[in-house]
Amino acid sequence: MTLDALLSIALDLAFFAVFALSLIDWIRHRGAIRRVVVLVFASTAIVLGVPVIRVVLPGIGPGLDALIVPALLAQPVLVLWLVSYTRHVPRALLMTAAAAFVSLTAGLFYLAAGGVEPRSGLVIALALAALAYFALVDGAAAIGFALAARARAGASRSRLLTAAVATGLLGLAVVFLLAGGVLTSPGSDAAAVSGAVVRVLALLAALGYLAAFAPPRALRRVSQQAIVYDFIRDLNALPSGAPVERIWELLAATVRRASGAARVEVLHASAAGETGDPRTITVPFSSERWPTTRLELDLPEHALFLEDDLELTELLVDRAVRAAEREAFLLDREGLIVELQAASAAKSDFLAAMSHELRTPLNAIIGFSELLTEGGEDAGDPETVTNYAQHIHGSGLHLLELVNDVLDLARVEAGRLDLKPVPVELDALVRQTVAAVRPLADGKRLAVALQLAPATIEADPARVRQIILNLLSNAIKFTGDGGEIRVSLEADDRGAARLTVADTGQGIAESDLERIFEAFQQAPGEGMPTHHEGTGLGLALTRQLAEAHGGSVAVRSEVGVGSEFTVVLPARAGAAAQEAGPPALPADRPSVLVIEDDPAAQELLRRHLEGAGYAVIATASGRQGLAWMTEVHPDAVILDILLPDLDGWEILQLAKSDAATRSIPIMVVSVVDDRQLGLALGAVDYFVKPVLRERLLEGLGRLTFTTKVRTRTVTALVIDADPEAARRYRDLLEPDGFRVIDAASGGEGLRRAIADQPDLILLDALLPDVDGFELANTLHRDPATATIPIWVTTPTGLEPEAKVRLNGTVQGVLVRGDEGLVAMRQWLETPRRAAPGDAPA
Amino acid sequence: MTAPRPAASPLLLAVEDEPRNAALLEAILGRAGYRLHVATGVTEAREFLDEETPDLVLLDRHLPDGDGLDLIPEIRGSARLGGVPILLVSASVLPRDVQLAMEAGADGFLAKPVRVKPLVEEVRRLLDAGAVAPKLAD
Numbered sequence: 014m015t016l017d018a019l020l021s022i023a024l025d026l027a028f029f030a031v032f033a034l035s036l037i038d039w040i041r042h043r044g045a046i047r048r049v050v051v052l053v054f055a056s057t058a059i060v061l062g063v064p065v066i067r068v069v070l071p072g073i074g075p076g077l078d079a080l081i082v083p084a085l086l087a088q089p090v091l092v093l094w095l096v097s098y099t100r101h102v103p104r105a106l107l108m109t110a111a112a113a114f115v116s117l118t119a120g121l122f123y124l125a126a127g128g129v130e131p132r133s134g135l136v137i138a139l140a141l142a143a144l145a146y147f148a149l150v151d152g153a154a155a156i157g158f159a160l161a162a163r164a165r166a167g168a169s170r171s172r173l174l175t176a177a178v179a180t181g182l183l184g185l186a187v188v189f190l191l192a193g194g195v196l197t198s199p200g201s202d203a204a205a206v207s208g209a210v211v212r213v214l215a216l217l218a219a220l221g222y223l224a225a226f227a228p229p230r231a232l233r234r235v236s237q238q239a240i241v242y243d244f245i246r247d248l249n250a251l252p253s254g255a256p257v258e259r260i261w262e263l264l265a266a267t268v269r270r271a272s273g274a275a276r277v278e279v280l281h282a283s284a285a286g287e288t289g290d291p292r293t294i295t296v297p298f299s300s301e302r303w304p305t306t307r308l309e310l311d312l313p314e315h316a317l318f319l320e321d322d323l324e325l326t327e328l329l330v331d332r333a334v335r336a337a338e339r340e341a342f343l344l345d346r347e348g349l350i351v352e353l354q355a356a357s358a359a360k361s362d363f364l365a366a367m368s369h370e371l372r373t374p375l376n377a378i379i380g381f382s383e384l385l386t387e388g389g390e391d392a393g394d395p396e397t398v399t400n401y402a403q404h405i406h407g408s409g410l411h412l413l414e415l416v417n418d419v420l421d422l423a424r425v426e427a428g429r430l431d432l433k434p435v436p437v438e439l440d441a442l443v444r445q446t447v448a449a450v451r452p453l454a455d456g457k458r459l460a461v462a463l464q465l466a467p468a469t470i471e472a473d474p475a476r477v478r479q480i481i482l483n484l485l486s487n488a489i490k491f492t493g494d495g496g497e498i499r500v501s502l503e504a505d506d507r508g509a510a511r512l513t514v515a516d517t518g519q520g521i522a523e524s525d526l527e528r529i530f531e532a533f534q535q536a537p538g539e540g541m542p543t544h545h546e547g548t549g550l551g552l553a554l555t556r557q558l559a560e561a562h563g564g565s566v567a568v569r570s571e572v573g574v575g576s577e578f579t580v581v582l583p584a585r586a587g588a589a590a591q592e593a594g595p596p597a598l599p600a601d602r603p604s605v606l607v608i609e610d611d612p613a614a615q616e617l618l619r620r621h622l623e624g625a626g627y628a629v630i631a632t633a634s635g636r637q638g639l640a641w642m643t644e645v646h647p648d649a650v651i652l653d654i655l656l657p658d659l660d661g662w663e664i665l666q667l668a669k670s671d672a673a674t675r676s677i678p679i680m681v682v683s684v685v686d687d688r689q690l691g692l693a694l695g696a697v698d699y700f701v702k703p704v705l706r707e708r709l710l711e712g713l714g715r716l717t718f719t720t721k722v723r724t725r726t727v728t729a730l731v732i733d734a735d736p737e738a739a740r741r742y743r744d745l746l747e748p749d750g751f752r753v754i755d756a757a758s759g760g761e762g763l764r765r766a767i768a769d770q771p772d773l774i775l776l777d778a779l780l781p782d783v784d785g786f787e788l789a790n791t792l793h794r795d796p797a798t799a800t801i802p803i804w805v806t807t808p809t810g811l812e813p814e815a816k817v818r819l820n821g822t823v824q825g826v827l828v829r830g831d832e833g834l835v836a837m838r839q840w841l842e843t844p845r846r847a848a849p850g851d852a853p854a
Numbered sequence: 855m856t857a858p859r860p861a862a863s864p865l866l867l868a869v870e871d872e873p874r875n876a877a878l879l880e881a882i883l884g885r886a887g888y889r890l891h892v893a894t895g896v897t898e899a900r901e902f903l904d905e906e907t908p909d910l911v912l913l914d915r916h917l918p919d920g921d922g923l924d925l926i927p928e929i930r931g932s933a934r935l936g937g938v939p940i941l942l943v944s945a946s947v948l949p950r951d952v953q954l955a956m957e958a959g960a961d962g963f964l965a966k967p968v969r970v971k972p973l974v975e976e977v978r979r980l981l982d983a984g985a986v987a988p989k990l991a992d
Contacts, residue, residue, distance in 0.1 A: 365948055369916075372945035376967035377874040383970045384881055401881070404874045491918065519919060 024212035025061050031219040032058045038227035046098050050226045053091045057183070057215055059084035060190075082121045086143070088187065089150035090114045092180050095226075096157035099173060100164065110150045117143055144191050151184025169272070171236065172225045179221025186214030237325050240271050244329055248336045256344075257337040264308065264333040271329075272322040274310035281306045281689030296326050300334045302341060305687065348703035355617070370415055374408035381405050418550040421479075425557040426612055432473040432561060434586040439510050440465040440502055442474060446481040447500060453489050460497045468504035471585045476558045480566075483551040484514040484578050491518035491576070508584030509564075513577060520572040527623050529568070530556045531616075555580070557612075562586040563634065598628050598645055605713065606647040607631040608638035608664065609682070610656050614702070618651060618682070621706045627713070635659030639667055642674045649713055652696070654683035661685075662694060669695035680712055730771035731755040732762030732788070733806070734781050742775055749841075759783035763791065766798045774798075775827070778807040789823050804837055864909035864981055865889045869899045869925065870943070871917050875966070879912060879943075879973075886974045896920040900928070907934055910980055913960070915944045915951075926958045939980035943968060 039047040158177035261279035381401040496517040570576035610633040654661035688699040739755035756762035778785035893899035945966040
């Protein structure tokens with residue numbers, strides 16, 4: 014046996030080994046692609062195998078020979094078929110290849126049967142045709158694989174590139190085979206060489222296909238490891254404290270890149286289920302922290318390597334979840350630290366305040382008792398003794414009051430205040446309480462005016478008396494000699510009572526209006542100008558008691574003029590909470606309604622928000638929150654999910670299904686981690702407690718014109734004769750989701766403004782038909798368009814005279830160029846009081 | 855105890871809004887032989903100081919119309935009143951409160967609840983020290 018023969022046997026054996034591998038792989042993991050891969054291998058195996066069988070089993074030789082030709086010719090068509098699994102292959106190309114296959118097979122069989130002259134023109138023509146067929150179809154297939162590779166990334170890409178190379182090699186092998194058959198005479202050296210070349214090429218091609226379509230485990234590991242390695246590196250590159258959303262984004266991006274999936278999404282909802290699409294693959298996160306979260310991917314039409322993708326995706330998800338758990342843990346800890354620090358600071362403040370408040374009555378008690386026991390020239394005087402004893406007694410009572418207030422407040426804050434509601438004639442109760450404090454008022458020569466309408470509510474009389482007493486003693490305390498205190502009581506048509514205590518005292522600075530309701534806040538502390546000479550807990554307790562009844566306390570004040578406290582108590586304590594009227598909101602600040610039943614969490618939110626300049630109203634009741642949304646139309650709502658009456662999901666649904674409240678952006682802040690459900694129900698944002706102050710404010714800051722785009726279509730009307738202008742605004746606004754419509758003249762603009770009711774008008778000052786300023790005035794006066802904000806654009810800026818003419822009718826002026834656009838951008842991002850088109854701004 | 859003759863006895867201004875604590879100061883310092891005028895707030899104190907020159911000012915901090923400490927620079931800045939000793943009598947007794955009072959220019963600090971003897975002694979000490987100061991200033 015010659016070396017050549019040995020070599021060819023070795024090469025054949027190697028090829029058959031590869032064929033066997035692919036066959037085993039197909040048997041193990043059935044699939045269309047693997048089947049076609051096996052067929053491709055099979056065609057080559059037949060070509061290589063038949064001569065061997067002929068030698069081993071001479072008896073069945075001729076019958077098998079007939080297989081060689083079709084098997085050989087089928088190979089390019091099969092490869093093209095394989096390509097069609099990875100990308101779109103024009104039907105015409107497939108058809109043409111199939112037709113060529115059929116006609117070439119027929120031609121060759123005809124040659125074999127007809128005994129045509131070996132060197133005749135027909136033989137040469139057929140050989141050349143076959144050559145061209147192989148070259149073209151295999152070439153097209155190789156290009157097809159290469160194109161498919163280009164559309165993918167990661168492992169898919171390299172595997173398809175390998176397939177492209179393998180196809181090229183296979184085509185080359187067949188071309189060599191044919192060329193060898195035609196050009197060399199059997200048995201010559203040249204024939205042996207070409208035979209070896211063919212075998213080497215075929216083997217290389219086979220290895221390539223194997224690597225591409227049925228890679229052994231070790232090979233798959235290598236490519237997966239590279240992706241996982243990159244992913245971990247990217248994860249580590251994320252800044253510490255990055256939100257878990259960033260990790261999910263990175264995960265989705267990596268999976269998208271690795272799998273070539275059309276849609277890769279991290280979903281959180283428990284509700285939104287399977288799409289039923291067989292190409293959708295779901296990988297659950299299996300994490301206690303995100304029990305319903307999962308990764309979904311829609312594989313593309315020409316999905317490849319499904320199990321590999323799945324395995325890799327599971328690996329990546331596992332990595333991502335672990336990283337996210339670590340981040341979330343750190344974030345929790347950070348939030349906890351902030352809360353603990355705040356709590357610790359509050360405790361210190363409380364203790365300092367307590368110390369101060371206790372020392373004040375103790376001063377009189379110890380001082381006077383010392384004078385009594387020490388004895389002195391006046392100590393024996395009975396009048397003096399009585400006088401000192403009265404001071405001691407009074408201070409002792411004050412001390413007791415302080416202790417009781419502290420206990421009450423603690424009780425309310427712990428939710429253990431037991432109200433005992435009975436029908437209370439509020440007007441009588443007010444009268445009695447006023448009578449009780451009248452000596453104090455008389456001492457300061459204060460006039461007390463009563464204007465009491467009969468009102469009977471169901472409430473705890475002791476607690477209501479406490480509320481009235483607190484407000485009255487405050488008013489007396491803060492009103493200078495000779496001032497006036499007005500007490501009025503009225504019942505509204507829903508039976509709720511509204512008690513107002515107004516004084517002509519020194520008033521409270523606006524910056525202190527909310528702080529006075531915090532425990533001790535009005536008492537000591539550096540630079541606090543006001544001193545509440547009660548227990549320092551009065552107003553905090555008053556508010557808590559009113560809210561425990563389902564009511565509220567509001568204050569209006571002007572420094573130097575006086576203060577007015579209004580308590581609203583519902584007809585029935587607690588049960589009718591939603592019937593209480595909402596507290597008034599200042600018009601100059603954006604307002605936030607907080608619906609949260611945990612008093613501590615509510616207080617924390619209130620502090621965060623008020624510190625950032627928002628006006629806050631808060632309620633523990635879902636029903637009341639919903640009612641207030643309709644009544645006061647806040648600029649934003651912060652919503653807890655777990656509430657005593659209506660839960661947050663119901664509130665979201667009800668608010669979003671009511672035209673009156675639909676446009677109010679709602680942010681969920683809850684321990685319930687179901688962001689996807691929240692967003693699906695219409696929340697604009699979702700925070701899981703504990704939420705950091707910065708996160709919350711950042712979220713609120715996003716509730717702007719631009720945010721509205723996410724909840725509904727916001728339309729901007731461009732009135733400009735220059736078509737370029739509309740294009741420019743489209744470029745600016747459409748990426749954010751705005752809809753931009755345009756009008757080329759003033760007349761058309763007016764018509765469209767009335768007909769389309771845009772949310773925003775961008776008006777050019779120079780119009781062909783009317784004066785832009787006139788149009789702005791017309792739009793502003795017309796009730797149909799009066800509330801639509803207008804921005805005027807001018808080429809150069811405005812003359813002072815023009816500014817006067819525009820005064821009050823437009824939101825702003827855009828000078829052509831970037832500066833103006835920046836101003837408008839900012840305006841679009843600024844939270845505003847009323848949603849455009851919902852109510853007058 | 856040697857009570858000074860009423861006419862010659864030093865005049866003290868107590869700025870104190872809580873009536874019982876004002877009464878206590880009157881009782882203690884009156885028994886010690888001083889004349890005491892009570893102002894219940896910053897404004898009242900200013901009005902009094904515009905007219906009179908007390909020998910010592912007893913100052914509380916948390917007053918209905920302001921912080922008692924605000925009076926210190928006003929007193930110190932006045933040529934007539936500048937040398938009058940100022941004694942803080944406050945229930946805000948944290949170290950930082952005391953420090954704040956002393957930095958503002960108070961001559962002494964007594965924590966509430968005050969004891970009879972230390973109060974009388976501190977007042978006497980400051981009056982003795984202050985009795986020299988105006989003369990030096992003259």
